[in-house]
Amino acid sequence: MSRHQTSIVAELRERGLRVTAPRHAVLEWLIGHPHATAEQVHRGVSTRLGAISKQAVYDVLSACVAADLVRQIKPAGHPARFERRTHDNHHHLVCRGCGQIEDSDCHIESAPCLQPVHDHGFEIDEAEVVFWGLCRTCQAKARQAAT
Structure with a gap:
């Protein structure tokens, strides 16, 4: 068993989740494919496991988000995306043209990195x-289209 496989098994067990082939495959696939849609996860995991329903992938993603093994981001106007990078203070850059998403580390290491003017009694x-x-690619295309 590889280091990633051992780590995934341990993570699932630490969160009280059963170790199943679909859960393992989804978590392992997401390591190399951050910011993937559920559809992309389904296609990627299907090549590893063979037949797996989209609903099974959605169920795995939902359980893993709830267990804090996967982070879900929902950029406006785009499908939800999933990544394994959790437990840190990072943000995202989203391209309005092609939808590409990149991570951007926050200048302040601990969360939250911003404070509202008035917290209304919330513990943020x-x-x-x-x-x-x-x-960059969409910028170049826009410049090319303008000339």
Whole structure:
């Protein structure tokens, strides 16, 4: 068993989840494919496991998000994305053109990195920041289309 496989088994057990082939395959696949949609996860895991329903993938993702093994991000106007990078203070850059998503580490190591002017009595433990713009490829396409 590889280091990743051992780690995944331990993570599932630590969170009180049964170790199943679909859970293991989803978590392992997401290591190399951050910011994937559920559809992309389904296609990737299907090549490893063979027949697996989309609903099974959604169920695995839901359980893993609830167990804090997977982070779900929901950029406006785009399908939900999933990544294994949890337990740190990072944000995302989203391209308005092609939808590409990249991680952006926060300048402040501990969460939250922003404080509202008035917290209305909330005990704030996280701030979600999404930066929007155009990636280099879409910038080049826009410049080319303008000429």
